[in-house]
Each structure stands twice: as C-alpha cells, then as structure tokens.
Amino acid sequence: MLNIIVCAKVVTDPEAPVSTFKIDPEGRRVLPAQGVPPVLNPYDENCLEAALRIKELHQCKITVISLARSLPKAVVKKCLAVGADDLVVLEDDLFEDIDGNTTACLLAAAIRKLGEYDLILAGRMAADTNAGQVGPGVAELLGIPSVTVARKIEVNDGRVKVERVLADGHEVVEASMPCLITVSHELGELRSATVKELMAAQKQPFTTWQARDLAVEISSSKRSKALRLYKPEREVTCEIVAAETPEEAGANLALKLQQLRQI
Amino acid sequence: MLDQTSQWYKLQYPECFVNEEQRMMQKVFADFTDREIMPVRDKLDDDVTHEEIITPILKKLQVDLGCQKNAIPKDYGGNQLPLVACALKQEQIGRGDYGISMHSACTEWGWVPVMLAYLSPPPTGKAWAKAVLDEFAPRFVGNELRVACVNMSETESACDIENPLNESRTVGVRAKLEGNEWVINGNKFWASNAGIADLNCVVCNMDPRQGIDAFTLIYVPEPLPGVSHGKFEVKCGMQSDRNTSTYFDNVRVPREWGIQGPEAWAIFQNTLAAPMPLNSAHAVGILQGAFDTLLEYTGQRVAGGKPINQHLSAAAILGEMASVITVGRAAFLELAHEYDHMDIYGPWDSVSMVAKGHAVHVFTTGKLPELILKGMELMGSYGYVRENHYEKYYRDAAVAKLVLGGVQLGYFATCRQFYDLDYSSFGPGKLQKPA
Ligand SMILES: Cc1cc2nc3c(=O)[nH]c(=O)nc-3n(C[C@H](O)[C@H](O)[C@H](O)COP(=O)(O)OP(=O)(O)OC[C@H]3O[C@@H](n4cnc5c(N)ncnc54)[C@H](O)[C@@H]3O)c2cc1C
Numbered sequence: 001m002l003n004i005i006v007c008a009k010v011v012t013d014p015e016a017p018v019s020t021f022k023i024d025p026e027g028r029r030v031l032p033a034q035g036v037p038p039v040l041n042p043y044d045e046n047c048l049e050a051a052l053r054i055k056e057l058h059q060c061k062i063t064v065i066s067l068a069r070s071l072p073k074a075v076v077k078k079c080l081a082v083g084a085d086d087l088v089v090l091e092d093d094l095f096e097d098i099d100g101n102t103t104a105c106l107l108a109a110a111i112r113k114l115g116e117y118d119l120i121l122a123g124r125m126a127a128d129t130n131a132g133q134v135g136p137g138v139a140e141l142l143g144i145p146s147v148t149v150a151r152k153i154e155v156n157d158g159r160v161k162v163e164r165v166l167a168d169g170h171e172v173v174e175a176s177m178p179c180l181i182t183v184s185h186e187l188g189e190l191r192s193a194t195v196k197e198l199m200a201a202q203k204q205p206f207t208t209w210q211a212r213d214l215a216v217e218i219s220s221s222k223r224s225k226a227l228r229l230y231k232p233e234r235e236v237t238c239e240i241v242a243a244e245t246p247e248e249a250g251a252n253l254a255l256k257l258q259q260l261r262q263i
Numbered sequence: 264m265l266d267q268t269s270q271w272y273k274l275q276y277p278e279c280f281v282n283e284e285q286r287m288m289q290k291v292f293a294d295f296t297d298r299e300i301m302p303v304r305d306k307l308d309d310d311v312t313h314e315e316i317i318t319p320i321l322k323k324l325q326v327d328l329g330c331q332k333n334a335i336p337k338d339y340g341g342n343q344l345p346l347v348a349c350a351l352k353q354e355q356i357g358r359g360d361y362g363i364s365m366h367s368a369c370t371e372w373g374w375v376p377v378m379l380a381y382l383s384p385p386p387t388g389k390a391w392a393k394a395v396l397d398e399f400a401p402r403f404v405g406n407e408l409r410v411a412c413v414n415m416s417e418t419e420s421a422c423d424i425e426n427p428l429n430e431s432r433t434v435g436v437r438a439k440l441e442g443n444e445w446v447i448n449g450n451k452f453w454a455s456n457a458g459i460a461d462l463n464c465v466v467c468n469m470d471p472r473q474g475i476d477a478f479t480l481i482y483v484p485e486p487l488p489g490v491s492h493g494k495f496e497v498k499c500g501m502q503s504d505r506n507t508s509t510y511f512d513n514v515r516v517p518r519e520w521g522i523q524g525p526e527a528w529a530i531f532q533n534t535l536a537a538p539m540p541l542n543s544a545h546a547v548g549i550l551q552g553a554f555d556t557l558l559e560y561t562g563q564r565v566a567g568g569k570p571i572n573q574h575l576s577a578a579a580i581l582g583e584m585a586s587v588i589t590v591g592r593a594a595f596l597e598l599a600h601e602y603d604h605m606d607i608y609g610p611w612d613s614v615s616m617v618a619k620g621h622a623v624h625v626f627t628t629g630k631l632p633e634l635i636l637k638g639m640e641l642m643g644s645y646g647y648v649r650e651n652h653y654e655k656y657y658r659d660a661a662v663a664k665l666v667l668g669g670v671q672l673g674y675f676a677t678c679r680q681f682y683d684l685d686y687s688s689f690g691p692g693k694l695q696k697p698a
Binding site: 075 | 271
C-alpha cells in the first residue's frame with residue numbers, strides 16, 4: 001500500500017478583494033484582513049486532488065499534515081471529507097510568525113514521526129507568501145528527490161512519472177520513490193465533498209501534535225528575516241491615441257509603443 | 264465570502280445553536296453560492312428552459328453535494344439532516360437565488376412526511392414510510408437529479424387547506440380505495456417542483472364531510488398514467504422554482520403508498536410546520552444578499568459630495584437592514600434548534616410550537632419587502648436594473664411572504680397561543696360545512 005502525505009497550509013482567501021489587504025510596514029507584517037475567510041491554500045487543494053486521483057488507481061493511505069499557530073478545524077477537516085484517510089494537525093503558539101525553513105523542519109520532523117511514506121505532495125507555493133520554499137525544503141531535510149510544479153502524476157512500480165509545467169509547455173520527469181512533488185494548479189481543482197462526506201468527516205478523529213512532540217529547536221531554525229514590507233506603488237496613466245480612422249489609430253498606437261520601446 | 268473566524272460571525276451564529284459539523288456545511292453552501300450562483304444570478308430568470316444555467320447548478324447542488332437526500336433517513340442512504348443545517352443551507356443559497364433554494368428545499372420537503380413517520384413510534388406511519396422509502400429512496404440517493412414535491416395547494420384558496428381549523432374539509436382532490444389501490448381524482452395548483460417532480464406527496468381527502476378521519480397523504484411517482492400538468496407559470500422571477508397545475512385523472516397507486524386518518528393529519532400538520540425555520544432562513548438570506556449589494560454600492564458611489572453610505576439617511580437604512588438580519592437570524596436559528604430537540608421543546612404541531620414557528624416566519628418574511636424597497640432608493644436608477652443585482656432581491660422578497668399560508672394565517676396561528684381565535688372558513692357568513 002502506498003503512503004501519501006499531503007502538506008496543506010491554511011491561508012487567508014487569496015481571492016479576497018485587494019482593498020482588504022493591509023500591512024503594518026513598521027512591524028513588517030500583514031494585518032489580519034476583516035471579513036476574509038481562511039481557506040486551504042489553493043495549490044495544496046491541487047495536491048490533495050492529485051493524491052485522490054492516485055488513490056483511484058492504487059491502494060493508498062492519504063495523510064494530510066497542516067501546521068499553524070491555530071488552525072480552523074472546519075477548513076482542514078474538508079480534507080477528510082473529500083477522501084483523505086488521516087489528518088495530523090501541528091498546532092502551537094510557538095508556530096507564530098515562523099519562516100519557510102522552520103516550517104520545513106517541523107513538517108519533516110512530523111513526517112519522520114509518522115514513519116513510512118512513499119510520496120509527499122506539497123503545493124508549488126503558498127498563496128500568502130508565494131515563496132515556494134517549503135516543499136523542496138522538506139525533501140532536502142528528508143534526503144529524498146523532489147520534483148517541482150507538477151501538472152500530472154503517475155505512479156508505477158515504485159517510481160513516479162511527472163509532467164512538469166514549463167513556461168512554454170511541459171517536460172516529463174521520472175523519479176524513484178520515496179520522493180516529494182510540488183503540485184501546480186494545472187493539475188486540476190479539488191473535488192467537492194458531499195453533505196454525507198462532511199458529516200462523516202466531522203466524526204473522524206484526527207491527531208494533534210505540538211512543538212514538543214516534534215523535537216525541533218524553533219529559535220535556531222529561523223533563517224530568514226523580512227527587511228522591508230511595502231506595497232508596490234502602481235501608477236496608471238492613460239493617453240488616448242488620436243486618429244481619424246481605425247487604421248490610422250492602429251498605426252499611431254504602433255508608433256507610440258515603438259517610441260516607448262514596448263515593441 | 265463567509266468568514267467563520269470573525270467576531271461578527273461568531274456572534275451571529277452562536278455555538279449554542281450551530282455545531283462544528285453544521286458550520287462545515289454552511290461554509291460549503293456559502294462557497295457554492297459564491298462560486299456557482301452569484302456570477303449568474305442576474306441571468307437565472309432568463310433561462311426559461313432551465314437547460315443552460317439552472318439545471319447544471321441544480322445538479323451540482325442536489326446530486327454532487329447530495330442535497331436531494333437531505334431529508335431521507337440515514338438507514339436508506341440519506342443525510343437525515345438536522346433542521347439547523349437545512350436552515351443554514353437555505354440562508355446561504357437564498358442569498359444567491361430564492362428559486363434555486365426553493366427548488367432544493369421543496370425536494371427536502373417532499374420527503375419530510377415519510378421521514379417524520381419513519382422516525383416516530385406509531386406502527387401504521389412507520390409501515391407507510393417504509394413502503395415509500397423502500398420503493399423511492401434508492402432513486403434519490405443515486406447519481407441522477409431527482410425532484411420531490413408536496414402537492415397540496417389548489418386553485419380554490421390554498422390558505423384554506425393550510426388552515427388547520429378547516430380540518431382538511433376544503434381539500435378538493437379525492438382519494439378512494441379500490442381493492443389494494445388508491446384511486447385519485449382532482450386538480451392541484453402552485454406546488455413548487457410540480458411538473459418536474461419524480462415524486463409527489465399528494466394531499467387528498469376521501470370524504471370532506473368526515474374531515475380529519477378521511478384525510479389522506481399519498482405518494483404518487485411520475486410519470487404515471489392519469490397524471491398531467493398545465494403550462495409552467497410565468498412569475499415575477501423565481502425561474503428556478505417551477506410552479507404549475509397537476510391533474511389527477513383516475514390515478515392508481517398501491518395502497519401501501521398512502522396513509523389515512525388522524526395519523527396522516529398529524530404527519531401533515533408537522534410537515535406544514537417544518538418549513539417555518541427554513542423559509543425564515545430564506546428571508547434572512549435574501550435580505551443579506553440585498554444588504555451586501557447595497558453595502559458595496561453605497562461605499563463606492565459618491566453623491567451629494569460623499570460616498571452614499573456616509574449620508575446619515577442612508578446609514579439609517581443600512582443599519583435597519585443589519586438589525587433585522589441579526590434578529591431574523593437569531594430567531595430562525597433558535598427555532599430550528601428547538602425543532603431539532605423535540606424531546607425538550609415538544610412536537611412541531613403543538614399549539615405553542617406552531618405559534619412560535621409562525622411568529623418567527625411572519626416577522627422575517629414580513630419585514631423583507633418594505634426594507635428591500637427602502638434600500639433600492641439608495642441605488643437610485645441603478646437599483647432597478649437587473650445587472651446591478653439588487654432588483655432580484657426585491658422580487659424574491661415579495662414572494663417569500665406569500666408561502667405557507669401567507670402573513671395573515673401566520674398571525675392567526677400565533678394568536679392561538681393566547682386565546683381561542685376562530686379563523687376557520689366555516690360558519691355563518693362563510694363556507695357551509697360539507698353536508
Ligand atoms: C414560492 C411559493 C412556493 C410554494 N410552494 C408550494 C408547494 O410546494 N406546495 C404547495 O402545495 N403549495 C405551494 N405554494 C402555494 C402556497 O402554499 C399558497 O399559495 C399560499 O398558501 C397562499 O394560497 P393562495 O395563493 O391560494 O391564496 P388564498 O388562499 O387565496 O389567500 C389569499 C389571501 O387571503 C388571505 N387569507 C386566507 N385565509 C384567510 C383568513 N381565514 N382570514 C383572513 N385572510 C385570509 C391570505 O393570507 C392571503 O393574503 C407556494 C407558493 C409560493 C408563493
């Protein structure tokens with residue numbers, strides 16, 4: 001039986017209007033947005049979907065691990081409702097404001113503690129930081145190969161065949177298991193849970209571990225520090241290209257773009 | 264975008280009424296509404312064939328999420344959802360479109376009589392429920408879109424049928440037993456899902472002179488010889504909810520699909536009570552949808568030198584809406600919670616529960632139209648244009664008030680808690696009791 005581990009982060013809804021995004025430049029932190037709900041990181045939803053597709057073809061156990069200072073259970077239990085077998089919640093006040101390296105250390109420790117694993121799936125990046133560090137970091141710490149930005153995953157005879165997204169298409173990569181794959185949105189949306197599955201998920205027990213269960217020295221694992229946090233200034237100026245006819249307008253626009261070295 | 268972590272949310276949906284499982288479902292329905300209904304809510308009423316937009320949405324809600332089995336007992340593969348969860352669902356879907364939520368709610372309603380009978384001790388009701396569930400539940404727990412309907416109203420005053428003091432003597436559809444079959448004749452009108460239903464719970468009477476003793480509930484599947492329909496009514500919106508007449512012309516069904524007499528009457532009275540918290544939740548959802556639209560618009564539109572929501576006259580309307588939402592929500596949650604705990608609060612058809620149910624229902628649905636109309640003024644001409652998403656709530660609000668016997672009957676039922684109000688349709692200057 002394959003043991004698949006899915007790393008899933010809870011983020012504030014990235015679809016929220018830009019106007020709700022507020023920062024504290026002095027404290028170098030993002031302020032909690034009013035009225036914006038927490039959701040599963042969309043790329044992590046893609047991961048879970050990848051795991052569920054593998055489960056449709058192979059005997060599998062899917063364990064989801066989620067880490068935060070405090071996790072909204074209704075959000076993470078959705079993973080159980082759609083078909084994950086186990087949920088491990090890593091929660092501790094010490095997990096406040098940790099960086100990518102610490103997160104990777106904690107996740108790797110939790111995965112080691114879980115024991116056997118064949119495949120670890122993580123999102124290509126978290127929608128709140130867009131850093132994309134944690135997945136490969138976990139692979140590095142566990143000493144296993146990693147493949148990034150997958151859009152399709154096939155499992156066969158102890159190996160994975162992965163289609164990786166490239167700027168101009170895709171490439172096919174193979175790796176032996178155990179390995180870690182980061183998943184991109186091209187893989188497809190997470191399926192919905194039915195009312196019945198939601199009810200069943202509610203009754204399913206889950207595991208909670210704290211920092212002390214993982215034996216990770218959090219103070220020394222923090223490697224990155226925000227030097228400055230700011231919202232980029234964007235200026236929009238509009239100029240109407242004057243012309244008598246559409247043809248003339250096209251020609252004038254081309255000229256203007258050339259002058260601005262845009263074409 | 265429902266943020267279940269905010270303090271406002273916690274105050275609106277307190278833990279004493281909403282448990283974690285119900286919260287999870289609420290979030291799923293809220294997301295469903297935001298994703299599937301909101302982007303097309305101004306186009307739903309134009310989808311007259313239902314093929315383009317409405318049926319695909321209904322399939323996702325009823326089949327993929329599994330809502331068409333919400334009121335089917337767990338023993339039959341159903342969800343057997345508590346009323347609080349159903350109400351939270353209706354509020355969220357109603358925020359997007361009352362027609363879609365009504366369609367879904369009425370499929371649930373169609374199963375309420377057998378679900379109640381199945382879960383209650385009396386053996387006759389249980390046997391009836393078992394026969395109906397054995398035959399029809401498998402169709403509803405599968406992967407095809409299925410629709411149920413409570414076919415009760417008739418062209419001659421539906422309120423008279425819903426008025427309990429009339430003891431079903433105004434029901435015009437006749438049922439008679441011939442050997443091992445029920446034979447049904449007569450016409451029904453107005454039922455939600457009529458004409459598209461796979462299964463009808465038909466409200467009949469065998470002999471109006473005998474009132475409750477001859478009252479009958481019979482499940483009639485479709486298609487079936489003798490069952491036909493008129494055209495779908497064209498209404499002030501609510502396209503997703505089909506209403507039409509149903510004609511029964513010597514329709515024959517097996518005896519075990521029907522139940523008769525006082526037990527059937529009690530099941531019917533409970534069935535009439537069931538939608539009180541649900542339609543109240545619809546009303547709150549409609550008002551929330553209107554409020555959200557208004558809040559966004561009045562925050563952006565500058566008139567009289569400042570955003571409209573900064574004018575105190577506008578703030579007073581917005582504040583009034585928020586206060587009715589808050590009170591309405593608290594009321595429907597409390598009511599649904601009480602329904603879910605019959606062991607503590609008593610049966611749904613007791614005088615007090617009926618009074619309470621109607622009191623909540625009349626308040627929430629009755630407040631809607633006037634408030635939403637007031638809000639329309641804040642949007643000026645933009646308010647009555649479909650693509651600005653406000654006027655639909657105005658139309659939905661007007662309809663929400665008409666269901667379940669309307670406001671007057673609701674007030675009368677509430678008064679019955681305090682004194683013996685006679686509002687039956689029979690007596691001097693009114694109808695003659697059937698001789
Ligand atoms: C959206 C919607 C969904 C519906 N769904 C269903 C359904 O699923 N199944 C179904 O069977 N029916 C359904 N109905 C019908 C509904 O139950 C009836 O329309 C409703 O009860 C009113 O009946 P009526 O239209 O015949 O009005 P009438 O009975 O003609 O009443 C008209 C007016 O008279 C008032 N009135 C009635 N009796 C009295 C009295 N004794 N004293 C003073 N005033 C009185 C009423 O309050 C009302 O204002 C639905 C209606 C709507 C609008």
